[in-house]
Amino acid sequence: MILVWLILIPFLGGLLCWQAERWGDQAPRWIALGTMLFVLVISVVVWLTDDVSLPVAGGGQWMLEWRAPWIPRFGIEIHLAMDGLSLILVALTGFLGALAVLCSWHEIAHRVGFFHLNLLFILGGVVGVFLALDLFLFFLFWEMMLVPMYFLIALWGHSGSAGQTRIRAATRFFIYTQASGLLMLVSIVALVFVHLSNTGELSFSYDTLRGTDIPDALAPWLMLGFFVAFAVKLPVVPFHGWLPDAHAQAPTAGSVDLAGILLKTAAYGILRFALPLFPEESQAFAPVAMTLGLVGVIYGAVLACGQQDIKRLIAYTSISHMGFVLIALYSGSELAIQGAIVLMVAHALSSAGLFILSGQLYERIHTRDMRMMGGLWGRIPVLPGFTVCFVAASLGMPATANFVGEFMILFGTFPGAPVVVVIASAGLVLAAIYSLLLMQRVHFGSEYRPGPLAGPDVREYGMLLVLLVLTLVVGLYPQPLLDTTAAVAAPVSQLFTDSADLAARAGEVN
Amino acid sequence: MMALAVILSFLFPLAGTLILAFSAGRLGAGASSFIGVGSVGLAALATAWLVMTHSGDSEVVTLWTWIRVGDFQPTIGLAVDSLALVMMSVITGVGFLIHLFAAWYMTGEVGITRFYAWMNLFVFSMMLLVLGDNLLLLFLGWEGVGLCSYGLIGYYYQNSANGQAAFKAFVVTRIGDVFLALGLFLIFMELGTLDIATVLDQAPQAWAQGSTTANLAALLVLGGALGKSAQVPLHTWLPDAMAGPTPVSALIHAATMVTAGVYLIVRLNGLFLLAPGVLLLVGVIGAVSLLLAAFAALAQTDIKRVLAYSTMSQIGYMFLALGVGAFDAAIFHLVTHAFFKALLFLSAGAVIISCHHEQDMRHLGGLWRKLPVAYGGFLVGGAALVALPLVSAGFFSKDEILWQAMAADQTGLLLVGLLGAVLTGLYTVRLILGTFHGEPGSDHARHPEPGRNLLTHHLPLVVLAMLSTFIGAWLYPGLGEMFPTAPGETTDSGHTLLQVLAIGAAIAGLLLAVWLFLWQRDWLAERTRQGMGARIWTLWHHAWGFDALFDRLLARPWQLLVKYLRVDLVNLAMNLPALTARMLNAGLVRSQNGRVRSYALVMVFGVTVILLTLALLPGEVP
Numbered sequence A: 001m002i003l004v005w006l007i008l009i010p011f012l013g014g015l016l017c018w019q020a021e022r023w024g025d026q027a028p029r030w031i032a033l034g035t036m037l038f039v040l041v042i043s044v045v046v047w048l049t050d051d052v053s054l055p056v057a058g059g060g061q062w063m064l065e066w067r068a069p070w071i072p073r074f075g076i077e078i079h080l081a082m083d084g085l086s087l088i089l090v091a092l093t094g095f096l097g098a099l100a101v102l103c104s105w106h107e108i109a110h111r112v113g114f115f116h117l118n119l120l121f122i123l124g125g126v127v128g129v130f131l132a133l134d135l136f137l138f139f140l141f142w143e144m145m146l147v148p149m150y151f152l153i154a155l156w157g158h159s160g161s162a163g164q165t166r167i168r169a170a171t172r173f174f175i176y177t178q179a180s181g182l183l184m185l186v187s188i189v190a191l192v193f194v195h196l197s198n199t200g201e202l203s204f205s206y207d208t209l210r211g212t213d214i215p216d217a218l219a220p221w222l223m224l225g226f227f228v229a230f231a232v233k234l235p236v237v238p239f240h241g242w243l244p245d246a247h248a249q250a251p252t253a254g255s256v257d258l259a260g261i262l263l264k265t266a267a268y269g270i271l272r273f274a275l276p277l278f279p280e281e282s283q284a285f286a287p288v289a290m291t292l293g294l295v296g297v298i299y300g301a302v303l304a305c306g307q308q309d310i311k312r313l314i315a316y317t318s319i320s321h322m323g324f325v326l327i328a329l330y331s332g333s334e335l336a337i338q339g340a341i342v343l344m345v346a347h348a349l350s351s352a353g354l355f356i357l358s359g360q361l362y363e364r365i366h367t368r369d370m371r372m373m374g375g376l377w378g379r380i381p382v383l384p385g386f387t388v389c390f391v392a393a394s395l396g397m398p399a400t401a402n403f404v405g406e407f408m409i410l411f412g413t414f415p416g417a418p419v420v421v422v423i424a425s426a427g428l429v430l431a432a433i434y435s436l437l438l439m440q441r442v443h444f445g446s447e448y449r450p451g452p453l454a455g456p457d458v459r460e461y462g463m464l465l466v467l468l469v470l471t472l473v474v475g476l477y478p479q480p481l482l483d484t485t486a487a488v489a490a491p492v493s494q495l496f497t498d499s500a501d502l503a504a505r506a507g508e509v510n
Numbered sequence B: 001m002m003a004l005a006v007i008l009s010f011l012f013p014l015a016g017t018l019i020l021a022f023s024a025g026r027l028g029a030g031a032s033s034f035i036g037v038g039s040v041g042l043a044a045l046a047t048a049w050l051v052m053t054h055s056g057d058s059e060v061v062t063l064w065t066w067i068r069v070g071d072f073q074p075t076i077g078l079a080v081d082s083l084a085l086v087m088m089s090v091i092t093g094v095g096f097l098i099h100l101f102a103a104w105y106m107t108g109e110v111g112i113t114r115f116y117a118w119m120n121l122f123v124f125s126m127m128l129l130v131l132g133d134n135l136l137l138l139f140l141g142w143e144g145v146g147l148c149s150y151g152l153i154g155y156y157y158q159n160s161a162n163g164q165a166a167f168k169a170f171v172v173t174r175i176g177d178v179f180l181a182l183g184l185f186l187i188f189m190e191l192g193t194l195d196i197a198t199v200l201d202q203a204p205q206a207w208a209q210g211s212t213t214a215n216l217a218a219l220l221v222l223g224g225a226l227g228k229s230a231q232v233p234l235h236t237w238l239p240d241a242m243a244g245p246t247p248v249s250a251l252i253h254a255a256t257m258v259t260a261g262v263y264l265i266v267r268l269n270g271l272f273l274l275a276p277g278v279l280l281l282v283g284v285i286g287a288v289s290l291l292l293a294a295f296a297a298l299a300q301t302d303i304k305r306v307l308a309y310s311t312m313s314q315i316g317y318m319f320l321a322l323g324v325g326a327f328d329a330a331i332f333h334l335v336t337h338a339f340f341k342a343l344l345f346l347s348a349g350a351v352i353i354s355c356h357h358e359q360d361m362r363h364l365g366g367l368w369r370k371l372p373v374a375y376g377g378f379l380v381g382g383a384a385l386v387a388l389p390l391v392s393a394g395f396f397s398k399d400e401i402l403w404q405a406m407a408a409d410q411t412g413l414l415l416v417g418l419l420g421a422v423l424t425g426l427y428t429v430r431l432i433l434g435t436f437h438g439e440p441g442s443d444h445a446r447h448p449e450p451g452r453n454l455l456t457h458h459l460p461l462v463v464l465a466m467l468s469t470f471i472g473a474w475l476y477p478g479l480g481e482m483f484p485t486a487p488g489e490t491t492d493s494g495h496t497l498l499q500v501l502a503i504g505a506a507i508a509g510l511l512l513a514v515w516l517f518l519w520q521r522d523w524l525a526e527r528t529r530q531g532m533g534a535r536i537w538t539l540w541h542h543a544w545g546f547d548a549l550f551d552r553l554l555a556r557p558w559q560l561l562v563k564y565l566r567v568d569l570v571n572l573a574m575n576l577p578a579l580t581a582r583m584l585n586a587g588l589v590r591s592q593n594g595r596v597r598s599y600a601l602v603m604v605f606g607v608t609v610i611l612l613t614l615a616l617l618p619g620e621v622p
Helices: A001-025 A026-049 A084-105 A112-131 A135-145 A147-158 A166-199 A219-233 A242-249 A254-276 A279-305 A310-329 A334-365 A383-394 A402-415 A418-442 A460-477 A477-496 A499-509 B002-022 B029-053 B081-107 B110-130 B135-153 B160-191 B194-208 B212-228 B238-241 B247-253 B257-267 B268-273 B276-298 B302-322 B327-354 B372-385 B395-406 B411-436 B454-467 B470-475 B495-519 B522-531 B530-541 B543-565 B569-574 B576-590 B596-616
Strands: A064-072 A076-082 B060-063 B073-078
Touching: A001 A026, A001 A064, A001 A076, A001 A112, A026 A076, A026 A112, A026 A383, A026 B257, A064 B238, A076 A084, A076 B268, A084 A112, A084 A254, A084 A334, A084 A460, A084 A477, A112 A135, A112 A147, A112 A254, A112 B522, A135 A147, A135 A166, A135 A254, A135 B470, A147 A166, A147 A254, A166 A219, A166 A242, A166 A334, A166 B110, A219 A254, A219 A279, A242 A254, A242 A310, A242 B194, A254 A310, A254 A334, A254 B194, A254 B454, A279 A418, A279 B522, A279 B543, A310 A334, A310 A402, A334 A383, A334 A477, A383 A402, A383 A418, A383 A460, A383 B194, A402 A418, A402 A460, A402 B135, A402 B522, A418 B073, A418 B160, B002 B029, B002 B060, B002 B073, B029 B081, B029 B110, B029 B194, B029 B327, B073 B081, B073 B110, B073 B135, B081 B212, B081 B257, B081 B327, B081 B454, B081 B495, B110 B212, B110 B247, B110 B257, B135 B160, B135 B194, B135 B212, B135 B247, B135 B257, B160 B194, B160 B212, B212 B257, B212 B276, B238 B247, B238 B302, B247 B257, B247 B302, B247 B327, B257 B268, B257 B302, B257 B327, B268 B276, B268 B454, B276 B302, B276 B372, B276 B411, B276 B522, B276 B530, B302 B327, B302 B395, B302 B411, B327 B372, B327 B395, B327 B454, B327 B470, B327 B530, B372 B411, B372 B454, B395 B470, B411 B495, B454 B470, B530 B543, B569 B576
Parallel strands: none
Antiparallel strands: A064 A076, B060 B073
């Protein structure tokens, strides 16, 4: 039942926020904050009480499971389950959800109730994605995240630089993700029908559909249907067009959620569905996927260097970091997959930190254009120091979580695909360039305008401090996190049974 | 007890950083300086305690396992052996004196808290670098010192040129770091461990002498060392790094961080011995850097830039020593160089502050009476730099390097080393004459304000001056037994000849300098003003044009790439479906114009096409 409540709480909280607006603007904020903290507390309690490190013998791979019939005619169930990976990601959702509420405390001033309804509905949908095992249910939650996000960007976004309006960005986001979701739906239905014709049983269940014997001609296409849906969300170049616009135009809370959690649903989807449902096809596809990841690493970094809008810069760095994740997921190495999970958490923390910082800068100087910044080090207390820390995290400085993730990925991938790692390592230099460019343009140099600006208040300081401490803790002692997800990563890496064969193929592609 | 001393030795600077960073401007300048200097002082005391109690064998203190996935199990583990102790003593000892001097140097600057927070963090990272018992922890320190160097070079952030210098330093060294990282990936793949002792133990069994893998691993590690230690071709960042406050240049860009590459190669000496070709390459790169930098130092006018090129040149000597397998000699020179170069930089700092931030030799001069302490520092430090026989620390270490090169039969390297000694004499005399003698070049130099503080000005300079004499050379314990036998240990033939040669080179450099810069000054000025001489001067002044070359080859193409990709071409391509749809829409909308005439026309046209198709198609019509 805990799983059901984890999903229901954000939705109920959202409805409550919407209605609570009549008691004043503060009520929805407090309710939303409490709701997300509640989700966080539940997941932490589950983490502390249940033994996550080992899959229970005979009891399958799930720590918690809940199922109930929904549409028995089509074999559709409400099937929820949690293992170490979903637990970490749900906890992250709760944590970043609370931060998203906190960072829009002053930023959102109109239709406060409806804003928090949308915010919580997104997060509820995300939790659903992380917990759903029935493919139909998964698709439902997958689509459910999009609509409130659309409203979040369209109603509370900024009209930004380069003639982009927030409506355009929202529409673009919606079309990209909706169209790719459609491909996934087609793949799901096709998979179900293949299974039906094989066994005569109609089922959308993950466990049943795993190991379905798919005709050779069809299988790669079904795998691609899943892959494209996740590739758009990750995002993988060339499907990344929606991301910079959506980030730049979204309110801070939207950016934090988008970078911190929504992108992670894609990596989760690949780990949970694309790889286990189509192991052989995925293995054959791995060289292409790794090449795409590599393109993302380099392309995202090069573009990040050319941006003038601070949020667009951070958005492109996300593309670069997610490229590392994609490489790791298809490397077939346990070390790399564990690294990908650490990097997902690390990127959620560091990009949330940078987006929150840029939001706080916007509240003070009312621009995101870096040409109108400069010399802020002398004008704002404390914030530049935090910027250094998060910039260091983003460039993969050791002792931060990002370093652990990136280096585990590179260490793990190197034996199988050395050429990929050599090129990806160039991304480390590029990461230094874009990260320090941000520092350079915003905080160094002569002052664009004179006069001191207000330092952070307790709320702003607290958010950044918690993020920073977590980044350092994961960077210096990631073991609890690694133990939690070990039971997930090991089986996935074993899917690629013949890794030597994979290495040979990866070599050929390069 | 030992474990406690080790932990304290790097925990004090970390605590200093945290206190300063979280004080958020609540601390005054005095309190900040006190915490910043005090934490390093305590670290120095902890190190001294460790030196006194340590047995001399390698001991490991493992704090916790950093990451554990399968075979990948790097720890947060600290290995203390004689090499680490020597490095720790230099870092905390010289570091403490420099911190103390900085309290005088930074008086009246804004942001002292930030300065000391970065400096303490630097000491912490540098300690981890030398203490790490595995390569990943070493890499943590390695990157950490780079970040601190970035923060301190850009300390005067308001001038964007300083920001550029900091940026350049970080990115160039990061390129080297990526090579080092690749080296780590290769080592882990081949040996399944990152623990330094185990790596050195297993490498000879896994790799044959001179095998491709061993060569590749050594080359990649060398790439990292070149970046940090500012050797050709990754050296261009060091002269620009002088934009930071002078104590920073003394600590980071002379005494400690830039020698990290030497430490790394010494630490992994077993790996390099498996790759003799690469080891020789280390020596050749050192020799090239030594000469290039010495010539460049001759043509600088900024005293800090002279010292920067001199540092690069002296590290070239250390690399030369590594190249002939004389690891002990390299560390010896590292230690004495830390003493005398720190002294030279701090004395330069004393001059700069006394003359109101004037550091161009053309605007200085005639200071020797007015700034006696700084002058003394320059004389003693300069004597050590040119390796003045018997009395200076530099003589003993440089003589050792040249002797090892001779014993290893590397005549080419030996000759370069001797030529370098002559050049060192030239640029050192030019530096001292230009700064302290002759006519003052500006009002700042005519009315200097000498530093008077006994504790924060005189004491560091005097102590470092003493260490730069033969006393410093005596203090070095000698690490010979840690390393494989150096070439000079097995033979002694020709040692006397070499000492005569080395002394001759140093004296020749001094005499030539005196002749050139005192008696032939007008002739020299005339030569460098026009014609061939002017061109050579320009070439040396710009350090052989590496900056311009890299600018053409890398920086500009990169900027063009960024500029043209800024609009996100791939994304534009992805907009094609939308554009097509819009064009189709525009076309079809035009056909719906509501006029019966055109509809009839289109209909007739369509019917004709269909009928013609049917008539012309072969086969039966149904």
